Amino acid sequence: MIQSRQMGGRNSERQENLIPEFEGPRYCGSGYRVLVICNDGAYFLRHRLLVVTHLTSIGVDVTVIAGGDPIPAERIQGWKYIHVPIERFRFDPLGDAALMIRTARTIHAFKPHAVHLVTLKPAIFSGFVSIVSRFLHGDPKQVLITLPGLGRMMSPKAPGQRRYPVASTLTLLAFRMLSRRDYVHFTFETRHDCEFWADRGIANARNSSLIDGAGVDPNLFYPLETPRCSRTTKVLFASRLLKSKGLSTFLKVAHDLSHRSDVEFVVAGVPDDHDPDAIPHRDLEQMTEIRFLGHVTDMPNLLRQCDIVCLPTRYGEGIPRILIEAAATGLASIASSHPGCREAVEDGVTGQILSATSDTEMRRELSDGIVEYLESPDLLKQHKQAAYRLFQSRQFDQAAVADRFTKLLGVPTAGDGARAEPFLEKQPHAQ
Incomplete structure (x- = not known):
């Protein structure tokens, strides 16, 4: 199997082959x-x-x-x-x-x-x-x-x-x-x-x-060759635009920290206003506390422009793909204590797992987690590097x-x- 790219010495060109060739068994699928x-x-x-x-x-x-x-x-x-x-x-x-x-x-x-x-x-x-x-x-x-x-x-x-x-x-x-x-x-x-x-x-x-x-394709999702240097830490929510995915909590935290100039909150996701749990995209477009991108076709590039991925989800999902993509791109993640999230994020090593159960506690804990990264850039750097190592060590x-x-x-x-x-x-x- 093709190995994931290393942290340094890679070119940034996107690869056209979406499925790496296997070094394992050769399949004979003709007629199947x-x-x-x-x-x-x-x-x-x-x-x-x-x-x-x-x-x-x-x-x-x-x-x-x-x-x-x-x-x-x-x-x-x-x-x-x-x-x-x-x-x-x-x-x-x-x-x-x-x-x-x-x-x-x-x-x-x-x-x-x-x-x-x-x-x-x-x-x-x-x-x-x-x-x-x-x-x-x-x-x-x-x-x-x-x-x-x-x-x-x-x-x-x-x-x-x-x-x-x-x-x-x-x-x-x-x-x-x-x-x-x-x-x-x-x-x-x-x-x-x-x-x-x-x-x-x-x-x-x-x-x-x-x-x-x-x-996740490691030929598309990989860290920047030179770590991003900016005075503004970018925090990303990228998932379905649902309250149960934690978007409502994320928006409240963005409002709580809107007075800080060293952080920017970004929301990306496909609008689905037919879903009764969805937050209407028109409401998101009007919020000044966030930068709403809507549907993003180039997720690898977006992730490489960010520093932290947040997913305070309560949804009954498996391993959230966005957390695997974040690890592959070398980003720290803050996520709820959902079984799937714990598969992709090691608490205190590659990011933070939120222990809160109520919405109020989740809001406070997520805000505290983001502030900790803002005030401890070395900790954020360590977690980003550890996240990429985790991706390389697992069959993601x-x-x-x-x-x-x-x-x-x-x-x-x-x-x-x-x-x-x-x-x-x-x-x-x-x-």
Whole structure:
């Protein structure tokens, strides 16, 4: 596998190859067919495209079904695409039935060897269709279900947050049915999520694996050759513009510290005003305490212009990609004590983990953490360097992630490569 770049002696040109070549097993994907189903096209492009890109590069025939806004034609390269409206925020009988019908028709016409289902709704509805299709017609041979986090529905709720008792119960019943099939395999991003599903009789050592996030390209995300020198420390929030992602807390802290001239608060993210948890982008554009960038297409360059990434999230996610990108770029991070955040940030070493549970305490602790960095530039420098070393020491790079998913999808290989790491055999990382 290609090694990550070193801190010094690199040129700053962006590499055109998005998937580094592997030095491990060589895959023989010609004639192999994979169907990928994801609830949102924008999420697919940001978090799951790298695996599809690798699959097509080794000759696998890939079809993608995704909801959300249609994927632009110029982003579709080497794979087929079907757009299906998918309601992400609630059960929708007509829409969910349409997803099942489209899945059934596509499996019947495409006859995939493997189906990869990403996020809860495709896992439930397309998963049911997949096992029925296998029973009736023999395809698909394998079903891979990726749950990058618990999501809003399955996450333990804080006081005042909405609960979904009926939907949660139906989800557990559906997953128990899926987990009994020996050709169904689950992937998770954190040990916490593995244990959550294991406690409910779904995940076990046979049918589940841990994979460290969605992968980051070290040819794109890397530190500046010469460290940034500025009197202003730039603090970045880059994620979905949701209150549960911690954006509301971040905005309050930006207001609290707006009197300081040595710090600048930057917000980047795709506006999604259809999400009931979203902060409207028009409100963000009017705030003078922050610099709102909206959707950013060149995240590596933006990160290299910043010093600290903040993610005081309460959202039920896996390993937040922005924290891995921050580490790859050599930035310190301040994040909540979420299991996925603790996978990407070592408290007191590569950044700070916030122990607060209430919004008021989180606001105070985040503000104190930022001020500590402002008043201790040497500490910030140490944490930035340690963050990059952490990225290099873990299998966060996209080549490792693509390799693991390729194996789990059953793509033929000339040699016998190791499978992705079973979750019950994985040793916890030092905190």
